[in-house]
Amino acid sequence: MENSSQNSGFSSQNKSEYVEWTVHTPNLIKEISGNPNCAILSQPLNIFAGVLYRVAKRASELNDDELNALMIRLTLYSVADPKMPDYDPEVVEKYRKISEQTNNSVSLW
Numbered sequence: 870m871e872n873s874s875q876n877s878g879f880s881s882q883n884k885s886e887y888v889e890w891t892v893h894t895p896n897l898i899k900e901i902s903g904n905p906n907c908a909i910l911s912q913p914l915n916i917f918a919g920v921l922y923r924v925a926k927r928a929s930e931l932n933d934d935e936l937n938a939l940m941i942r943l944t945l946y947s948v949a950d951p952k953m954p955d956y957d958p959e960v961v962e963k964y965r966k967i968s969e970q971t972n973n974s975v976s977l978w
Contacts, residue, residue, distance in 0.1 A: 890942075891942045891943075891944065891949075892942065892943050892944065893944040893950070894921065894943045894944055894945055895918070895944060895945075895950075896944075898914050898917065898918050901914060902914045902915070921943075921945060922945075924945070925940050925945035925946060928940050928945075929946065934964070934967050935967065935968075935971050937964055937967075938964040938965070938967045938968040938971070939968070941960070941961055941964045941965075942964075942968060948960045948961065949961050
């Protein structure tokens with residue numbers, strides 16, 4: 870996971886209480902499955918990755934703003950992945966604002 874304040878995704882109503890986090894889900898799955906101590910998890914992670922792919926595909930078909938914002942926060946859309954050729958920071962920023970408006974951010978306790 871990464872704090873998106875380092876990636877211009879920082880939401881600030883009150884910086885001490887409100888931070889938006891993003892997760893590069895494909896990299897997280899790759900990191901866990903590539904760890905030799907986690908070899909037992911490779912099959913469940915492959916299944917999980919396949920299900921997430923289908924969820925992201927369906928979410929893109931539904932084209933719901935709140936759902937798209939969540940998919941982008943999880944980097945399940947290629948437009949949210951800076952390493953992909955179709956990365957679009959303007960789209961990421963648009964959905965970051967939507968996420969902020971709909972309170973889909975994690976509050977720090």
